[in-house]
Amino acid sequence: MLAAGRQRIDKWLFFARAVKSRSLAARLVTGGRVRINRDKITQASDQVKPGDVLTITLERRILVWKVLAPGTRRGPAVEAQTLYEDLSPAPSKEETPDIAAPLRDSGSGRPTKKERRLTDRLLGRD
Template identity: 65%
Template structure:
């Protein structure tokens, strides 16, 4: 039997609500997207313990968790937050580019004609 205070990494990821299901947690580990104390692991059955640091690479972010205790169940989010300490680096907010965020302003009559203006031009030509 496993040593006291240790838990499978896929179960811990599921109990801590880092992923939605245990099978997704196993796939995440097998894909090599989880590191335990800086070492890449591909075994979902690898045992983790308190004080281990997990680096989890998700689609749009990287999570760095220090394990505080093993989980006993997948409970509410408040209970899941007691399983780890989040030491992730702060995410950089996507700042809009000032050149592309300003909408172009054009004066009436400048640029391409509107549909109404084009119809008026066509009527003048047909006369």
């Protein structure tokens, strides 16, 4: 019998809305992208309990969540946020580029060769 307050990691990730489906949660775990208290896990049946710290590697983000409670259902986002405390570091300056796309008039079509050369010269791609 399982101890009270414990839950499978794939169910918990699904209830906490880290992923869209439980099968995606299981795939995330078996792919080695989830750690419980700094230990890499490879089975979706591993258990989490309140107080555990999860490190989840998603496509372009690293989430660090502290488990506050096991989930009972996949409810609204507000309910899901009560399951964890977000300990993720703020995104660094390198992760958020400040380079804006060059502005062109709407409907002006593709850039001409001359405009392309000017753009390349501006970006240092001579």
